[in-house]
Amino acid sequence: MKQVLAFDVYGTLINTQGVLVLLEKMVAKKALLFSEIWRSKQLEYSFRRGLMKRYEGFSVCTKEALDYTCDMLKIALTSEQKKQLLESYKTLPVFDDVEKGLSQLQRNYQLVAFSNGEKESVEKLLNNANIRSYFKDVVTADEIKTFKPDPDIYQHLLNRAHSKANQTWLISSNPFDVIGAKSFGMNAVWIKRSRSAVYDPWGIEPNIVIKRLDNLNQQLNNL
Incomplete structure (x- = not known):
């Protein structure tokens, strides 16, 4: 799998x-x-x-x-x-590295969109950005009425993806999300979208740090 x-x-x-x-x-x-x-x-x-x-x-x-x-x-x-x-907020632009990065990753991984947003809004946003087709599923907070980093939503993700924590990666630019996933036992990638971005000093570090999504495929291949 x-x-x-x-x-x-x-x-x-x-x-x-x-x-x-x-x-x-x-x-x-x-x-x-x-x-x-x-x-x-x-x-x-x-x-x-x-x-x-x-x-x-x-x-x-x-x-x-x-x-x-x-x-x-x-x-x-x-x-x-x-x-x-x-x-x-329903028509925000996609970052310029996203489509290339998703295209590379889609070949070897099961991709899921995972958001605190509501399902309808996230689906519309991904469709407007022309990236919805890369994802096998869209998992959102409103399905269980809580928000990341509540552990329940990471479990909900695993249930929907029929996956285990050690076989699942969270990719996020938000440190709170990375720390939440790592605390739950998942792997995590922090995308440092800004030079000024600061990672929370909790001693819970991401497995991988990248600046662009189109660098992730190579990083995963090197593991």
Whole structure:
């Protein structure tokens, strides 16, 4: 049986900074700061909801984080502008190394998209990016009403992929996800998408660190 490669979607395959183009039109010089706070709060809200066992879909976390960011930066966006920003999350661009990397890996591995997002949104996002066909399955948080890094969602992945932890790899640009998978007993790859990215000093290290997805196939072949 082929080993399973499970790919985080937002920030790993899909560039969440793609929203910057629209933000620059709306908030000008505050666009980058706005985007960073929005993304940070989006993740924080998913973590908090997971811990509290008060699940709401990732789209709800995204909307609430958008409202928070507007309040924090004292930026009064209209309801139509907020709607445009939320809609942009469904059509974010893919990183330029993704299609080549997936094409290489598809030959020898079973590929799965694995996301905290809702199934419908993730399917639409992957289809818009023209990469859905590379994945045998799309596994999402809403199927069991919790978020990564809850151990239950990694077990859900293994159940869906009919795989074992030591035969499954998590590929993510998010350190919390890498640490979550490693803690669960899986293998993990950290994609360091930014020079300024810092890995959490928990003593739980990824098996592989890469800067581009199209470097992963060679790294796995070298193991």
